Amino acid sequence: MRYPYLLLVLMLAACNTVEELDIEVYETSAAGNQLTALTEFSEAGEATEIKLKPDESFQTITGFGGSFTESSAYLLNKLGAENRAKVLEAYFGESGAKYSLTRTHMNSCDFSVSNYSYAPVEGDVKLDSFSIEEDRDDIIPMIKEAMAVSKDGFKILSSPWTAPPWMKDNKDWRGGKLLPEYYETWALFFSKYLEAYKAEGIDIWGFTVENEPLGNDSNWESMHFTPAEMTQFVQQYLGPKLEADGHDVNILGYDQNREHLKEWVDEMYKDEASSKYYDGTAIHWYASTFEVFPDELQYAHEKAPNKYLIQSEACVDAQVPVWQDDQWYWSKEATDWGWDWAPEDQKHMHPKYVPVYRYARDIIGCLNNWVDGWIDWNMVLDRQGGPNWFKNWCVAPVIVDPDADEVYFTPLYYTLSHFSRYIRPGAKRIGYEHTDEDLLVTAAQNPDGSLAVILLNQGSEEKQISLSLGEKVKNISIDAQAIQTIIVPNQ
Numbered sequence: 001m002r003y004p005y006l007l008l009v010l011m012l013a014a015c016n017t018v019e020e021l022d023i024e025v026y027e028t029s030a031a032g033n034q035l036t037a038l039t040e041f042s043e044a045g046e047a048t049e050i051k052l053k054p055d056e057s058f059q060t061i062t063g064f065g066g067s068f069t070e071s072s073a074y075l076l077n078k079l080g081a082e083n084r085a086k087v088l089e090a091y092f093g094e095s096g097a098k099y100s101l102t103r104t105h106m107n108s109c110d111f112s113v114s115n116y117s118y119a120p121v122e123g124d125v126k127l128d129s130f131s132i133e134e135d136r137d138d139i140i141p142m143i144k145e146a147m148a149v150s151k152d153g154f155k156i157l158s159s160p161w162t163a164p165p166w167m168k169d170n171k172d173w174r175g176g177k178l179l180p181e182y183y184e185t186w187a188l189f190f191s192k193y194l195e196a197y198k199a200e201g202i203d204i205w206g207f208t209v210e211n212e213p214l215g216n217d218s219n220w221e222s223m224h225f226t227p228a229e230m231t232q233f234v235q236q237y238l239g240p241k242l243e244a245d246g247h248d249v250n251i252l253g254y255d256q257n258r259e260h261l262k263e264w265v266d267e268m269y270k271d272e273a274s275s276k277y278y279d280g281t282a283i284h285w286y287a288s289t290f291e292v293f294p295d296e297l298q299y300a301h302e303k304a305p306n307k308y309l310i311q312s313e314a315c316v317d318a319q320v321p322v323w324q325d326d327q328w329y330w331s332k333e334a335t336d337w338g339w340d341w342a343p344e345d346q347k348h349m350h351p352k353y354v355p356v357y358r359y360a361r362d363i364i365g366c367l368n369n370w371v372d373g374w375i376d377w378n379m380v381l382d383r384q385g386g387p388n389w390f391k392n393w394c395v396a397p398v399i400v401d402p403d404a405d406e407v408y409f410t411p412l413y414y415t416l417s418h419f420s421r422y423i424r425p426g427a428k429r430i431g432y433e434h435t436d437e438d439l440l441v442t443a444a445q446n447p448d449g450s451l452a453v454i455l456l457n458q459g460s461e462e463k464q465i466s467l468s469l470g471e472k473v474k475n476i477s478i479d480a481q482a483i484q485t486i487i488v489p490n491q
Helices: 001-015 069-080 081-092 139-149 182-200 225-246 257-267 296-304 335-342 344-349 353-366 413-421
Strands: 024-029 036-038 047-060 063-066 101-106 155-160 206-208 250-257 280-284 308-313 373-380 380-382 398-402 406-409 427-436 437-447 451-457 464-468 472-478 482-488
Touching: 024 413, 047 437, 047 451, 063 069, 063 139, 063 413, 069 081, 069 139, 069 155, 069 380, 081 139, 081 398, 081 406, 101 139, 101 182, 101 308, 101 335, 101 373, 155 308, 182 225, 225 250, 225 257, 250 257, 250 308, 257 296, 280 296, 296 308, 308 353, 335 344, 353 373, 353 437, 353 451, 413 482, 451 464, 472 482
Parallel strands: 047 464, 063 101, 063 373, 101 155, 155 206, 206 250, 250 280, 280 308, 308 373, 380 398
Antiparallel strands: 024 036, 024 482, 047 427, 398 406, 427 437, 437 451, 451 482, 464 472
16 A cells, blocks of 8 residues: 555655746846856745746837947047957947947037037038038947947937037027027938938937937037927928938937926827827936836826837936946945035935946836836946036946056946846837835846846845746845846747
8 A cells, every 4th residue: 555655645746846947147246246147046035926927018129228429439449459349349249238229419419529510501501511520530430340249230319419509599509499490401400410321331220309408507518499399390390301301210209307208298299290200209317316207107108109218318427437446336325416406306306326226226117117228328438437528527337548548347337238138129028026026127028039037136135036937936046236137048
């Protein structure tokens, strides 16, 4: 009688055996991991359960990346050939972040070496003098080298900070409005820019109509639009001109902070006519160092569910970079513009923050609220946080010392890579359930069927994770102060 009993025990044991989920884990942490592949995990403590639900799908991902600014390109020109190649490989190569969505500026911006326009000749309404010569020494070579390194390619979003001063009511680089009599000329400017870059072998995927149309207190290049004015320009001038000239390009409206999203998308998508030429909305993160504005993002998606919602600019602003000190980027010491200059009733939105947390928290929050693309600002800056003609110092993921020909990959570089390298264009954000609200989570299914799960542990202690997909389970851990990407190969 012992043998049937033993057989029953073995059968029950077999039924209770849980099949292990096959995964790869990469971690960046305050303890020193830098996209480090992990194969061994702690088992102490109660596990947070994360259940992946790939049958629940949301937005399609456009991409992740950073910006080609004149400042970044100028600095790359000053590096030795080896370090220049190292930076471009790190951002665009197969061994690096594999950036897939980028941005650049039309005419100059604050992160330019000087003020310039492609159409400097006053009164040249036909833009016979139009030339992108200013970009030939720096931005264009940087883009071309990135294209040569990138296996899958990347999209480029171009943004003007201002029209030439002669087209504006205040005749200045800063502030003011585009004069109505130049609406047609300014639309032609966009068309000529597309043609000029195409002649260089560079295709532009999209435009934002105006960087920060609400202005920047006239500190550097800017030009103001109301929602109605921008929509009029797009509906009656820019859209028809690009269409008439045969350009297949995306037009994104707004392009500033999220707290004003509702009033902008209400105007942009008011009716079929106003919506026709808008392909989406662009946003920035500078309204707060911690708030994602989920209600505004949800509202924008619901207003135009089939159009792009892209985070087009973010950085650690109003801050001189900290050189070769990784711990600073994991410490609550960074401040932003609002720390000093926000009105008193808004200062609570701008406390000191941890740079790595701010990036990871914002990207996860954006993805979980329908944003489909996320673009960082300058790819490369120097130890001062420039060059910047206005001395508006900021931090970039990669800091360089061109005089010493040295490169510092900050923890922000690795943080961005967790998303850009592992969530590929065409991925679909998927659903999940988890039991620990302090652990931030997002997940996506890539076009090849693999799943990418991003975790952010902002706590001072490691956490145990029980990750499940269907009946398969894998128990792992995430370090204290860490961001982690888990790849589940196509099952």
